[in-house]
Amino acid sequence: VSGGARAMVAAAFGLSLDSPEVEPLRQEFLDRYQEHCAVLSRPYDGIPELLAAIEKAGLIWGVVTNKPVRFAEPIMQRLGYAERSRVLVCPDHVTRSKPDPEPLLLACSQLGIDPSRVLFIGDDLRDIESGRDAGTKTAAVRYGYIHPE
CATH class of the missing domain: 3.40.50.1000 (HAD superfamily/HAD-like)
Known part of the structure; x- marks a missing residue:
């Protein structure tokens, strides 16, 4: 999903980008992502x-x-x-x-x-x-x- 974490969270939860629910979910996502961001990261083929x-x-x-x-x-x-x-x-x-x-x-x-x-x-x-x-x-x-x- 392009557009950063805000767009990703909105899409995942079926919310509009301007929904007040997006920001707390985005922050929780980023906190969890920081803990695990490198675990499954792989370079693209080639x-x-x-x-x-x-x-x-x-x-x-x-x-x-x-x-x-x-x-x-x-x-x-x-x-x-x-x-x-x-x-x-x-x-x-x-x-x-x-x-x-x-x-x-x-x-x-x-x-x-x-x-x-x-x-x-x-x-x-x-x-x-x-x-x-x-x-x-x-x-x-x-x-x-x-x-x-």
């Missing part, structure tokens, strides 16, 4: 091989996510990516999240790389918009939150 090929080519990579750092860091650790990734940018690090280009521009700045030399790969339209507006090259994967239309 990602470990892709990252190995990127590293073998002497290139660097990083992660720009709309997932808060309290979830992103344990997942990165669990997958063995925390030590390999050169940058991790979460909403906690910026004032505006994707689709705004700010998170990508921060990652590029931290890496000392001009955005025009970056390929940003995403699984959501927000990723593609963020990459385009930051001046990176973009690519969309066919899984995640990308819809055929």
Whole structure:
């Protein structure tokens, strides 16, 4: 479910997004998710091989996510990516999240790389918009939150 925890909880309980019941359920969901977020997390098929090929080519990579750092860091650790990734940018690090280009521009700045030399790969339209507006090259994967239309 795209749209974050609020949309996920509303959909799961058949509530409208503006229902007063959504916020307490969202908070309970996030608290439970924090306890277990890394337990069943797995990379999409082909990602470990892709990252190995990127590293073998002497290139660097990083992660720009709309997932808060309290979830992103344990997942990165669990997958063995925390030590390999050169940058991790979460909403906690910026004032505006994707689709705004700010998170990508921060990652590029931290890496000392001009955005025009970056390929940003995403699984959501927000990723593609963020990459385009930051001046990176973009690519969309066919899984995640990308819809055929």
